[in-house]
Amino acid sequence: MFDTIIVGAGIAGMTSALYAARKRMHFEILATEFGGQFMVSGEVENYPGIVKTTGVEFADKMKDQMDFNNVNVRNEKVTQIKNKGNYFKVVSDKQVYETKSVIIATGSHPRKLNVPGEEKFSKKGVTYCAICDGPLFSGMDVAVIGGGNSALEAVYFIKDIARKVYLITNAKELIGHEYLIERAKKINNLKILYKAETEEILGKKLVEGIRINEKGKEKELDVMGVIIEIGRIPNTGIVKNLVDLDEHGHILVDCHMKTSVPGIFAAGDCTSGHEYQYVISAGQGCMALIKTAKYLARIM
């Protein structure tokens, strides 16, 4: 019987694992991907104590830290978590774990636009990862869809790669951090279209344009790249019938990272905090593990 099973290896899950290792707990961390949001992040400039790094550098550092603490992330996909009353069964694609507690740190995935052409041209000019596929649009015109932090970061990343960048938001103003908005407004090759709905992605083999409705007027833009950054959806499918979720599907947690089920804790982007920051996820991962340890001390 394990003390805890941590599901997910983004910064929340890895922080839980780090603390679990240092507390000498009997645990495993299971994930299909190591690094979480780090693997789609460009520059990271807001993590306290680190002036500037990149997502991939940060992930490498965390991997070193996991190795230093003898934590091995098991490459397993968790398919089900069963509440057995006084313990839990965590079922993965490789085995079944019996555990006294569970920490869910499964993160989130990109929200889709759900417009015609989006699926057809996915990875054919449509991307949800600017730093991965953005450089493929070198010298081309590109549309970034969204108006929040991730869209603004994508715009900044692509501005020197693309010829012209359109930022297309359905809102009447940008809603990201002020410094990102200020930075975006200084970009010479950027055109921001407000109150504009993206209605269709056009093309033959690859993307050739998009059709939008800007303030009631239909318009086509010739772009070869479409970067979609319209928010994220929590990865909570495996617990939707187990713990309480909010109206957006995030796991409801209290300030101790407790879920509605005693013994199940949650941390990071899958939880109901709705603020997607590395430092918050790390803090939540730490809190979840410490409260898990206290929970275990009480039930034993």
Added chain:
Amino acid sequence: MTKVNVYSTPTCPWCKKIKDYLKEKDVDFIEHNVAEDTKAREEMVEKSGQLGVPVVDIDGTVIVGFDKDKIDKSLENL
């Protein structure tokens, strides 16, 4: 002759993971920076039918993304 080709961009995290993985396994490969090399970009689209990185071509087997199991299987057949 090198039979492994990696199509990547300099900033793509999963491209770095693939290259590190191949190096770890001591596999020789040719890297194509498709952000600058338009001919390689066209070649990648032709081979993989898509415009996304990373793409690895292991002796004719084209794998999109960092799929460790598929890469291992294809390397075994080299």
